[in-house]
Amino acid sequence: MRVLKIVEGTSVDGPGLRTSIYLAGCNHHCPGCHNPQxxxxxxxxxxxxxxxxxxxxxxEAPVTLTGGDPLAQPRQVEGLVRRIKDELGLDVWCYTGYTWDEIVADEALRAAVAQVDVVVDGRFVLAERDTTLLFRGSRNQRLIDVAATLAAGEVKLFDPQNNNLFSAQ
Ligand code: SF4
Structure with a gap:
């Protein structure tokens, strides 16, 4: 996999001190992207x-996959996440520019996130930018509890304040 950088002990890409792996490549090209390189x-x-x-x-820390868009390399992400979960049992978050609807409509994307704990979905939208949001840059983006969402057949959000689930509006 093409890896831009790995940041160890970060607290900005999900709960706790995490290992953030920045994967190269993104096709979304959101205006205002903080990291076009x-x-x-x-x-x-x-x-x-x-x-x-x-x-x-x-x-020995939970993991966040970010970038770039990790789901630009879905097969590689699927394999990496499976090993992190099966061999290490660690919490995994994945940031992506794809929306949840786009993910579930695509076999490779769906497989890539199947074992992820939380997906932060959607492109960065400059008009929706909000610096007060926790773990996301624009209001359209959601922290999606993947297991709960797949079980319910509708989006269930992860609440980082309470670790409670609540239905998407
Ligand atoms: S999805 Fe993320 S990395 Fe890709 S262009 Fe949008 S903000 Fe930048």
């Missing part, structure tokens, strides 16, 4: 799943 698919450096697992294992 991440759009290039040949950015960063190639890292194997084993190398990434080693970093994650050493940190």
């Amino acid at each position: 991440s759009w290039h698919f040949d950015g960063g450096r190639e890292m194997s799943q084993d190398e990434l697992l080693l970093v994650v294992t050493e940190n």
Whole structure:
């Protein structure tokens, strides 16, 4: 996988101190994107799943996949998430520019997030920008509890304040 950078012990990409893995490449090109240099698919450096697992294992911390858009590499993400869950049992968040509807409509994207705990969905929308939001940049983006959403067949949001679930409006 093409990895732009790995940030260890960050608290801005989900609850707790996490290992954030920035994957290269994004096709969404949102106006106002805070990180347009991440759009290039040949950015960063190639890292194997084993190398990434080693970093994650050493940190013993929950993991966030971000970028770029991790779901631009859905098969690789599916394999990495499966190993983090099955071998390490760690919480995994995934940021993506795809909406939940777009994810469930696409077999590869759906498989990529099946074992993710929380998906932060949707493109960054400059007109919806809100710096007071926790773990997301614009109001259209949602913190989606994947297991609850798949079980219910409708979007269930993750509430980071209370860790409670509540239905999407
Ligand atoms: S999805 Fe994220 S990385 Fe991609 S253009 Fe939008 S804000 Fe930037």
